[in-house]
Amino acid sequence: MSHGVRELHEVRRASGWKQRLRRWLEPPVPFVRNPAEPTSTRDFPMGRWNLFVGGAGSETPGFVNVDLFLLPGVDVAADAHDLPFADGVFTRIECDAVLEHTKDPARVMRELERVLAPGGHLHVVTPFCHPYHEYPEDYCRFTIAALREMAGGMQVIASGWRTGPTATFLIVVLEYAKMLLPWRAWRVMAHGVLGWLLFPLRYLDLILLKRPESRRLGNHCYVWYRKP
Numbered sequence: 001m002s003h004g005v006r007e008l009h010e011v012r013r014a015s016g017w018k019q020r021l022r023r024w025l026e027p028p029v030p031f032v033r034n035p036a037e038p039t040s041t042r043d044f045p046m047g048r049w050n051l052f053v054g055g056a057g058s059e060t061p062g063f064v065n066v067d068l069f070l071l072p073g074v075d076v077a078a079d080a081h082d083l084p085f086a087d088g089v090f091t092r093i094e095c096d097a098v099l100e101h102t103k104d105p106a107r108v109m110r111e112l113e114r115v116l117a118p119g120g121h122l123h124v125v126t127p128f129c130h131p132y133h134e135y136p137e138d139y140c141r142f143t144i145a146a147l148r149e150m151a152g153g154m155q156v157i158a159s160g161w162r163t164g165p166t167a168t169f170l171i172v173v174l175e176y177a178k179m180l181l182p183w184r185a186w187r188v189m190a191h192g193v194l195g196w197l198l199f200p201l202r203y204l205d206l207i208l209l210k211r212p213e214s215r216r217l218g219n220h221c222y223v224w225y226r227k228p
Helices: 003-013 016-027 105-115 145-148 165-179 185-209 212-215
Strands: 050-052 065-068 090-096 116-127 156-163 222-228
Touching: 090 105, 105 116, 145 156, 145 222, 165 185, 185 212
Parallel strands: 050 065, 050 090, 090 116
Antiparallel strands: 116 222, 156 222
């Protein structure tokens, strides 16, 4: 397992008082999700078998959780380029912020299409204007148009922005501020202070996401596909 991934997982799940205090002081995330994005509970219910790709150590109720590393909560350790499942098994597939970490996104999309059941839905979320982040590596970025072109034999039934230009601005400001500081303790402090000061600005995206210009600085985009 990548040492970076292991360390990240251990920090997030550690139960010591220092880790609990750090999580308690962690500022709110610098983004709001687009309320217009279709959701599984509202628009595309899950079936008997559902697949979550890249769930790491998170809880994914109702899904078979697949990730590269067998962390707690992961049901199957596998590479998304070569999924160990039969054709047409899953009614719903979630692929959230995974494609940018794959060497051959087109091949991964064909694997997801292969294991998706006829009539089933695939939900893909990818970054566009977002900082480099390793898990264990970061290869590329996507526009909505690029994701639509990767549909293969599936139908595109919905697409848009999950997080908007304000999220991009706030994340870049936080990363830039930390980059200027020489010591890790200072960077942690800067993240906390700036995060708490700036997070109310995230609600501007509830307005900006309604404007077509948001695509120029959109943070994450999504596409829903349906397999005929």
